[in-house]
Amino acid sequence: MATTVHEPPKIExxxxxxxxxxxxxxxxxxxxxxxxxxxxxxxxxxASTGIWxxxxxxxxxxxxxxxxxxxxxxxxxxxxxxxxxxxxYVNTLVLFASSFALEMTRRRIRVVAGGLKADSVDASxxxxxxxxxxxxxxxxxxxxxxxLRAQGLYLATNPNSSFFYVxxxxxxxxxxxxxxxxxxxxxxxGNSTLRKSTLDATAYYWHFMDxxxxxxxxxxxxxx
Amino acid sequence: MHDTAHAHAGQHAAPTSFIxxxxxxxxxxxxxxxxxxxxxxxxxxxxxxxxxxxLHLGWTNLAIPGLHLLTKNGAPGDVMTPEFYLxxxxxxxxxxxxxxxxxxxxxxxxxxxxPIQVGAEDMPFPHFNMxxxxxTFVAFLVLMSSFFVSDGPTLGGWTQYAPLSAVGQVGxxxxxxxxxxxxxxxxxxxxxxxxxxLNFITTTLDMRTRGMSLWRLPLSAWGWFITSVMGxxxxxxxxxxxxxxxxxxxxxxxxxxxxxxxxxxxxQPHSGGSTLxxxxxxxxxGHPEVYIAIVPGMGIVSHVLVTNMRKPMLSHRxxxxxxxxxxxxxxxxxxxxMFVSGMNPVSSLVFSFPTLVITIPSTIVVxxxxxxxxxxxxxxxxxxxxxxxxxxxxxAGGVSGFFLAQPSIDIMLxxxxxxxxxxHLVMGVAxxxxxxxxxxxxxxxxxxxxxxETLGKIHFWCSFVGAxxxxxxxxxLGLAGNVRRYQAFAPEYMQPLIPLHKFITIAALFTGxxxxxxxxxxxxxxxxxxxxxxxxxxxxxxxxSTPTTPPPHNNFGDTLPVVxxxxxxxxxxxxxxxxxxxxxxxxASAHDES
Numbered sequence: 001m002a003t004t005v006h007e008p009p010k011i012e013x014x015x016x017x018x019x020x021x022x023x024x025x026x027x028x029x030x031x032x033x034x035x036x037x038x039x040x041x042x043x044x045x046x047a048s049t050g051i052w053x054x055x056x057x058x059x060x061x062x063x064x065x066x067x068x069x070x071x072x073x074x075x076x077x078x079x080x081x082x083x084x085x086x087x088x089y090v091n092t093l094v095l096f097a098s099s100f101a102l103e104m105t106r107r108r109i110r111v112v113a114g115g116l117k118a119d120s121v122d123a124s125x126x127x128x129x130x131x132x133x134x135x136x137x138x139x140x141x142x143x144x145x146x147x148l149r150a151q152g153l154y155l156a157t158n159p160n161s162s163f164f165y166v167x168x169x170x171x172x173x174x175x176x177x178x179x180x181x182x183x184x185x186x187x188x189x190g191n192s193t194l195r196k197s198t199l200d201a202t203a204y205y206w207h208f209m210d211x212x213x214x215x216x217x218x219x220x221x222x223x224x
Numbered sequence: 225m226h227d228t229a230h231a232h233a234g235q236h237a238a239p240t241s242f243i244x245x246x247x248x249x250x251x252x253x254x255x256x257x258x259x260x261x262x263x264x265x266x267x268x269x270x271x272x273x274x275x276x277x278x279l280h281l282g283w284t285n286l287a288i289p290g291l292h293l294l295t296k297n298g299a300p301g302d303v304m305t306p307e308f309y310l311x312x313x314x315x316x317x318x319x320x321x322x323x324x325x326x327x328x329x330x331x332x333x334x335x336x337x338x339p340i341q342v343g344a345e346d347m348p349f350p351h352f353n354m355x356x357x358x359x360t361f362v363a364f365l366v367l368m369s370s371f372f373v374s375d376g377p378t379l380g381g382w383t384q385y386a387p388l389s390a391v392g393q394v395g396x397x398x399x400x401x402x403x404x405x406x407x408x409x410x411x412x413x414x415x416x417x418x419x420x421x422l423n424f425i426t427t428t429l430d431m432r433t434r435g436m437s438l439w440r441l442p443l444s445a446w447g448w449f450i451t452s453v454m455g456x457x458x459x460x461x462x463x464x465x466x467x468x469x470x471x472x473x474x475x476x477x478x479x480x481x482x483x484x485x486x487x488x489x490x491x492q493p494h495s496g497g498s499t500l501x502x503x504x505x506x507x508x509x510g511h512p513e514v515y516i517a518i519v520p521g522m523g524i525v526s527h528v529l530v531t532n533m534r535k536p537m538l539s540h541r542x543x544x545x546x547x548x549x550x551x552x553x554x555x556x557x558x559x560x561x562m563f564v565s566g567m568n569p570v571s572s573l574v575f576s577f578p579t580l581v582i583t584i585p586s587t588i589v590v591x592x593x594x595x596x597x598x599x600x601x602x603x604x605x606x607x608x609x610x611x612x613x614x615x616x617x618x619x620a621g622g623v624s625g626f627f628l629a630q631p632s633i634d635i636m637l638x639x640x641x642x643x644x645x646x647x648h649l650v651m652g653v654a655x656x657x658x659x660x661x662x663x664x665x666x667x668x669x670x671x672x673x674x675x676x677e678t679l680g681k682i683h684f685w686c687s688f689v690g691a692x693x694x695x696x697x698x699x700x701l702g703l704a705g706n707v708r709r710y711q712a713f714a715p716e717y718m719q720p721l722i723p724l725h726k727f728i729t730i731a732a733l734f735t736g737x738x739x740x741x742x743x744x745x746x747x748x749x750x751x752x753x754x755x756x757x758x759x760x761x762x763x764x765x766x767x768x769s770t771p772t773t774p775p776p777h778n779n780f781g782d783t784l785p786v787v788x789x790x791x792x793x794x795x796x797x798x799x800x801x802x803x804x805x806x807x808x809x810x811x812a813s814a815h816d817e818s
Contacts, residue, residue, distance in 0.1 A: 045430065046348030046349065046430045047348075053426065053456060056456060057418055057456050057457075060456070060460035061463060063461075064460070064461040064464040064465065064505060068465075068479065068505065071500070071501045072498055072501060075482075076498070078478075078496035156476035156478070158495075162478070162479065
């Protein structure tokens with residue numbers, strides 16, 4: 001059921017609600033009373049704000065892990081060098097490729113009434129490619145853990161291996177969350193209920209996973 | 225271009241099944257009530273635990289009938305062991321800080337009223353909102369489950385300092401499974417609060433109705449918004465800390481346990497961990513948590529006061545800026561909890577300075593309240609009395625903060641009852657008074673009935689006098705050298721302090737009993753209270769403009785309100801009396817800054 005907005009009564013000397021100072025809802029002379037979508041057009045969609053809130057929260061989490069790593073490194077003499085498995089560099093390329101595929105998807109879908117729709121089968125293919133590559137990244141990370149285990153480096157072997165496993169595992173969990181987001185996009189695109197803001201938010205999250213991974217890789221390469 | 229499909233963000237059909245309506249509800253109002261119910265259950269448990277502790281402190285060898293039911297080994301002959309005392313203390317603090325002071329003023333009232341005050345139908349992500357509550361509920365169950373593991377809950381205090389918290393069973397009763405359950409509970413709690421913060425921030429920024437600029441938000445909404453930003457950053461740091469603590473227990477890692485640590489004559493199989501690392505991570509969350517507990521109370525109290533003063537605050541904007549400054553500074557002061565940790569004295573000064581600076585916005589807030597109250601014809605009711613009580617407690621508890629902010633004095637007072645008195649007044653009791661003020665004020669809107677005023681005033685005076693009777697002597701005890709977390713006072717210099725402890729215990733029992741008056745009032749008024757009108761306080765903000773009381777499922781029926789004014793247009797001449805509602809197009813007064 002569509003919701004409508006009160007039409008303000010015309011009273012001499014009344015306040016104009018659009019004359020408030022600041023805020024997203026302050027302006028807009030062409031607001032049409034009674035037309036909620038028009039009223040809300042001037043506010044950013046919640047998903048587009050929400051995604052930045054989510055990314056800020058994830059940033060704080062990894063900032064905490066980073067500070068823990070730096071403090072722990074300086075607190076004792078048991079810090080040992082750890083050679084990163086080479087597959088991590090391949091995984092990096094796979095994750096980048098996944099982001100590229102998602103961008104190709106975004107370029108191939110168009111706005112239709114009520115939601116977004118794939119312009120062609122190409123868009124769906126690129127989206128599935130993004131999903132598959134993301135999944136491949138997680139598998140690649142698992143192989144990296146297996147390689148470390150084969151060298152006798154477990155979670156508790158030394159502080160370096162502890163941080164390696166913790167940081168990569170927490171990142172992988174976030175990537176799995178992103179894969180869930182991609183599945184949601186696929187489902188919504190299939191029934192034409194996908195919103196542009198949802199797709200954008202998913203894409204920002206996915207690209208952020210790339211940036212976060214590069215940051216972690218550099219951190220691990222420098223510190224471990 | 226923004227798409228328009230988000231216009232219905234947060235909108236969902238009214239539920240029809242019992243489960244969807246009352247259990248797994250998407251409605252922010254139901255979720256707010258669920259949070260309030262959880263906080264009420266938690267506060268009663270927390271208060272009961274404090275009674276047990278106080279009885280033990282007053283009469284150390286007292287047998288408390290039935291105490292053995294709470295613990296396997298902690299109460300032989302119903303007399304509390306020292307370890308069980310510490311377990312109760314840890315659980316009391318954890319329950320109160322996380323599940324009462326964070327959930328009630330922020331998550332409960334914020335969930336119920338923030339969307340209505342901004343003029344929205346709901347929060348933008350109702351499923352996340354529902355998850356937020358249920359995740360928090362699971363966290364509470366996980367915490368309480370530690371009472372049922374073999375050696376009971378953790379005894380490490382709510383700060384869980386390492387290495388004690390990280391060595392496992394050898395650290396004492398509850399330091400094995402108890403700590404793991406504690407850390408797991410808090411990590412889950414963090415997830416719940418992060419989901420809540422996401423909704424609060426997006427609701428405030430994106431869901432405001434036509435005409436509702438940020439400066440037209442009521443002060444309570446500002447309090448919740450600022451708190452949600454703090455929660456987003458603070459809980460995102462505590463969660464990794466808890467993960468690392470759990471790994472030290474279950475995976476044998478060495479994040480927090482140094483090499484060569486000997487605990488109970490046993491060398492610990494850890495190497496090179498940092499005990500200070502835990503303190504840094506914990507207090508980076510811990511100090512903002514103080515403000516997470518108190519800033520919503522500031523917003524609620526401001527809202528209640530301005531409604532009952534029938535005139536605007538001296539400055540709405542400065543009050544908001546001051547609350548924002550508190551939030552920012554709260555991240556820069558956490559090191560003052562670590563003055564005696566052996567940190568570099570220069571670091572102590574670096575943390576001492578912002579700690580003293582943070583008193584400036586606190587003082588500004590208090591001065592605005594006091595200046596606004598000056599000359600006001602304050603309506604005396606339960607809500608306004610608790611609002612005044614909040615100010616009193618905030619000042620009384622805040623003043624001792626000046627002393628503790630200075631490293632040279634803090635070294636003497638650290639870990640004494642002086643600190644316990646300080647934070648109980650400024651963070652605990654003040655925040656509780658904020659919750660009470662909010663309850664008496666908004667209950668009519670939440671349930672459509674008034675609470676009993678006489679019982680409310682009895683509740684206030686007993687709580688006000690009782691809280692001072694309990695916590696002011698704590699300062700004296702601290703100055704006299706009474707160390708906190710001691711379960712008995714064997715040293716000779718502490719013997720003369722025991723009568724004072726007995727007095728405090730009696731005061732605690734009395735004040736606790738007075739809270740039962742509140743609980744009685746709450747439940748009886750819910751069903752038999754006098755029916756409330758839509759706007760019983762002649763208030764102006766949007767929650768008093770709903771078409772029905774309690775508000776309908778989508779808050780405003782088929783229409784969303786349009787906002788014409790600042791939130792607090794009181795002391796004006798209008799067709800309705802001395803106020804103009806935010807939704808009224810009637811010309812207001814010179815107060816209206818927008």
